Amino acid sequence: MKIILIINPKAKSGQALRYFRSVQKVCDTEGIDYWITKAPGDASSRIQHWCLQNPSDKALFVGVGGDGTMHEVLNGVAGFTNALVACIPAGSGNDFARSFQSFPRSHESIVELSKWNGEMIEQHDSAFYEGIESGWFVNNLGIGFDALVAYSVNKSPLKKWFNRMKIGKLIYVFYLIRHLFTYAPITMEIRVDGKEKSVDNVWFVTVSNQPYYGGGMKIAPNADSRDGELDLTIVHNVSRWKFLAVFISVFKGNHLRFKEVTTRRGKLIHVHSEQTAKIHADGEEAGQLSKENSIQIEVHPQNWTFVRAHKYGS
Numbered sequence: 001m002k003i004i005l006i007i008n009p010k011a012k013s014g015q016a017l018r019y020f021r022s023v024q025k026v027c028d029t030e031g032i033d034y035w036i037t038k039a040p041g042d043a044s045s046r047i048q049h050w051c052l053q054n055p056s057d058k059a060l061f062v063g064v065g066g067d068g069t070m071h072e073v074l075n076g077v078a079g080f081t082n083a084l085v086a087c088i089p090a091g092s093g094n095d096f097a098r099s100f101q102s103f104p105r106s107h108e109s110i111v112e113l114s115k116w117n118g119e120m121i122e123q124h125d126s127a128f129y130e131g132i133e134s135g136w137f138v139n140n141l142g143i144g145f146d147a148l149v150a151y152s153v154n155k156s157p158l159k160k161w162f163n164r165m166k167i168g169k170l171i172y173v174f175y176l177i178r179h180l181f182t183y184a185p186i187t188m189e190i191r192v193d194g195k196e197k198s199v200d201n202v203w204f205v206t207v208s209n210q211p212y213y214g215g216g217m218k219i220a221p222n223a224d225s226r227d228g229e230l231d232l233t234i235v236h237n238v239s240r241w242k243f244l245a246v247f248i249s250v251f252k253g254n255h256l257r258f259k260e261v262t263t264r265r266g267k268l269i270h271v272h273s274e275q276t277a278k279i280h281a282d283g284e285e286a287g288q289l290s291k292e293n294s295i296q297i298e299v300h301p302q303n304w305t306f307v308r309a310h311k312y313g314s
């Protein structure tokens with residue numbers, strides 16, 4: 001079994017790279033391979049290439065970065081039975097690591113990984129989305145306001161500054177408030193396992209495979225990546241000020257008590273709108289909804305293998 005660290009040098013303004021430099025010698029001694037990604041998308045394509053070139057070998061791909069890095073690792077291993085996944089969280093939000101027991105950023109983690117004996121394996125669900133763009137996600141996919149916030153955060157020149165001040169997670173709140181007073185909610189037709197409903201004044205719909213997003217907000221407290229279903233959270237018909245209250249309550253997962261928050265659960269989801277809305281998958285840009293297209297999201301139960309750490313690290 002090969003163990004390969006996938007290091008995103010851009011994650012949390014270089015945190016992943018700094019960690020890797022501190023353990024590079026241990027990797028060399030322990031026989032752990034490493035790839036430093038060269039650009040967005042590089043991790044997925046290199047993993048796919050490795051799996052195709054080595055069909056009779058197995059590899060454990062350890063993402064060293066944030067949720068964008070884990071999103072790329074998952075898109076790389078999808079469909080390959082010779083690839084497993086682990087995580088050393090080194091990003092700004094690290095929502096993946098809140099639900100999937102990851103390795104701490106330590107020298108010991110590298111040693112533990114090198115001695116890994118095939119135990120601590122778990123099967124988890126992921127989901128495939130198809131609209132203008134298509135791909136896999138493992139945390140959540142959002143349409144509407146939350147995608148707009150995610151786009152702004154990803155493009156923001158302020159991200160470095162927030163990370164340097166050690167308040168990286170607050171950048172989501174910053175852009176939330178910025179867009180709060182200008183965002184125009186839209187009507188969406190939402191079909192869950194064949195049951196369709198038209199919902200007016202939707203701020204956003206989030207489809208979750210695990211509870212967390214946006215750097216620790218518990219958007220779908222009941223989501224479980226092993227139950228073969230996706231959890232929808234729909235925020236609609238809410239005034240701007242109440243929306244702020246709803247959003248603040250998401251940090252603790254208390255938003256479900258608001259009548260403006262509807263939840264549904266299912267395996268196959270379609271969303272359509274006559275108006276445009278941005279889409280994110282695991283916080284990464286994933287196209288947009290418009291009247292010419294819809295998006296379909298389908299859960300694929302237990303289709304990837306995770307190697308968890310003995311102790312939690314985030």
Ligand SMILES: Nc1ncnc2c1ncn2[C@@H]1O[C@H](COP(=O)(O)OP(=O)(O)OP(=O)(O)O)[C@@H](O)[C@H]1O
Pocket residue numbers: 008009010011012013036037038039040041042065066067068069070072090091092093094095283284
């Ligand atoms: N070599 C690279 N150069 C530029 N961007 C890269 C490179 N490798 C990966 N990326 C991109 O970097 C982006 C950010 O990575 P990631 O999400 O892991 O870190 P983060 O934003 O700090 O953490 P989080 O998503 O947990 O808040 C992702 O969109 C990923 O595709």
